[in-house]
Amino acid sequence: MSNAVSSLAVPAPGSKASEPEIRFEHVTKTFGRSESDLFRAVDDLSLDVYPGQIVALLGKTGCGKSTMFNMIAGLLDPTEGKVLVSGRDPFRNFDWYRGKIAIVFQNDRLLPWRTAIENVELGLEMLNVPGAQRRETAQRWLSRLGLGGHENDYPHALSGGMRQRVSIARAFATNAGLLLCDEPFSALDEMTAQRLREEFTSLVRENGKTAVFITHSINEALQIGDRIVVLKRPAKIAYDINLTADLGSAEKEAIREKIRDVLSA
Ligand SMILES: Nc1ncnc2c1ncn2[C@@H]1O[C@H](COP(=O)(O)OP(=O)(O)OP(=O)(O)O)[C@@H](O)[C@H]1O
Ligand SMILES: [Mg+2]
Known part of the structure; x- marks a missing residue:
């Protein structure tokens, strides 16, 4: 099986030609109140994500995924690296990234006092985009996500799936x-x-974006990622694989097995 899996590895899109969009260089993140009471959430992690990749970061609860996420978003500083x-x-350089990074959180984080369209407009307001534009x-993206007719609904009047689409x-x-x-x-x-996963991946691809997608579901990682990075506690890379678009079901099954093995080891 290991042969079948390794033969599926392909070069990362643009890996040789382009600079990484995200680079972790020997990153360690510890939390704690004192020198003697430190918790290592990320341990000497190195990872490059290249432009155009959709990387699924997969790992069990508490393995340090959100900590990595917060360091990419500039909300946390690494302890080392x-x-x-x-x-x-x-x-x-937190301000420099305004408009360059967009975040979809686990919960939709919509503002309850703003309608669907006003919530979508929020990011554009912060970028000083003129009102009509x-x-x-906002209207175009809401329609694109099947929410035409719900522009003026408040979040409380939308289902969980609809709210997540607004976000x-x-x-x-x-x-x-x-x-x-x-x-x-x-x-x-x-x-x-x-x-939503299907919509999300096609939107990312059509619009030539790079995405880091955190999940603890193997199925979700296989559906979303063109690369899967499996993390083990404390956030350390246990398996890193590029997936081709034309993976057969047997090959997919072999990868699923391998990920299961890695996560349960
Ligand atoms: N601010 C903090 N102070 C202390 N410990 C923290 C802090 N943030 C995270 N941790 C610890 O670091 C570890 C990793 O947390 P993190 O939130 O990154 O995990 P996760 O992989 O995102 O988990 P989940 O899948 O449950 O969201 C956990 O043990 C957590 O308790
Ligand atoms: Mg988390």
Whole structure:
């Protein structure tokens, strides 16, 4: 089986030609109140993500996925090593990334006092996009995500799946090149999640974006990623595989088995 799996590895898209969009260089992140009471959430992790990749970061609960996510988003500083996004340090250049990174959180994080369209417009307001253009762009993305007719609904009047679509529309409307998603579909029923995953991957590909998608579901990682990075606690890479678009079901099954083995070892 290991042969079958390794033969599926293909070069990462653009890996030789382009600079990584995200680079972790020997990154360690510890949490703690004192020198003697430190918890290692990420341990000497090195990882490059290249432009155009959709990387599924897969790992069990508590293995450090959100900690990595927060370091990419510039919300946390590594304790040791370096995180670079587009060649810069996201923690020290937080404002530079405005409009360049869009985030879809695990819960939709919509503002309850703003309608669907006003929520989508939020990111555009922060980028100082003029009103009419803002509205037109927000409208287009809401329609694209099947929410035409719900523009003026408040979040409380929308279902969980619809709210999550509003948050995807908000992420795409800003036209950021890098999308970060932290288990955005984990609270939805499987059918809805499946549909949104398909919409999400085709939107990322059509719009030439790079995406990091965090999940603890093997199925979701296989459906979303063109590369899967499996993490083991404390966030350390246990398996890293590029998937071809034309994977057969037997090959997919072999990868699924391998991931299962890695996660249970
Ligand atoms: N601010 C913090 N202070 C102390 N410990 C923290 C902090 N943030 C995270 N941790 C610890 O670091 C570890 C990794 O947490 P993290 O949230 O990154 O996990 P995760 O992989 O995202 O898990 P989940 O799948 O449950 O979301 C956990 O043991 C957590 O308790
Ligand atoms: Mg998490």
